[in-house]
Amino acid sequence: MLTVLNSSAQRTRFCDGLSRRSFLQIGSMALGGLTLPELLRAEQTGTTKTSNKSVIVVYLSGGIAHQDTVDLKPDAPNEIRGEFKPIDSKVPGIQLGELLPKLANCTDRMAIIRSVVGQVDEHSSFQSLTGRTMSVAQREGWPNFGSAIANMMGPKDAITPAFVDLFPTMQHRPYNSPAPGMLGPSFRGVRA
Numbered sequence: 001m002l003t004v005l006n007s008s009a010q011r012t013r014f015c016d017g018l019s020r021r022s023f024l025q026i027g028s029m030a031l032g033g034l035t036l037p038e039l040l041r042a043e044q045t046g047t048t049k050t051s052n053k054s055v056i057v058v059y060l061s062g063g064i065a066h067q068d069t070v071d072l073k074p075d076a077p078n079e080i081r082g083e084f085k086p087i088d089s090k091v092p093g094i095q096l097g098e099l100l101p102k103l104a105n106c107t108d109r110m111a112i113i114r115s116v117v118g119q120v121d122e123h124s125s126f127q128s129l130t131g132r133t134m135s136v137a138q139r140e141g142w143p144n145f146g147s148a149i150a151n152m153m154g155p156k157d158a159i160t161p162a163f164v165d166l167f168p169t170m171q172h173r174p175y176n177s178p179a180p181g182m183l184g185p186s187f188r189g190v191r192a
Contacts, residue, residue: 065082068099069100082097090108131145144181147178147181147189
């Protein structure tokens with residue numbers, strides 16, 4: 001399948017349909033001396049870079065607190081710090097809660113993000129997974145970031161889905177995983 005990056009560096013697949021602008025852009029390549037067979041051959045030779053890396057996001061809705069796991073404050077007053085003791089991790093200077101010794105052993109292969117801040121004081125998963133507030137007017141249009149990454153990066157191969165959504169379905173709708181929104185159902189996470 002022919003894939004071309006558009007001006008905003010997003011993948012555009014041309015089996016789904018071709019806009020007039022895209023048609024003219026591809027047609028102009030022929031004027032520059034690049035024929036369609038050469039273009040397809042160049043794509044087949046693997047001129048695009050691929051990565052063996054994947055992103056696994058563990059979102060604990062109602063999960064354990066950051067001050068007990070990855071953001072311990074052992075020198076803070078009792079009313080601020082968590083009840084668990086810090087343990088050293090595999091990375092010098094990073095400590096985790098004492099209940100996470102296996103996680104502490106693999107900190108050299110992960111990124112701990114301690115700076116997620118919401119726009120409003122709420123803890124719904126919608127804000128965490130879309131970066132948007134929970135206003136009713138916007139709720140249906142914004143995609144889960146897994147859907148957004150699936151749209152930008154596509155699947156790694158024909159077998160592996162671009163986005164697997166293991167988010168549980170909750171009765172309180174704001175805690176559910178946001179849908180693919182404006183990206184459409186083809187970017188919905190595969191439910192496992």
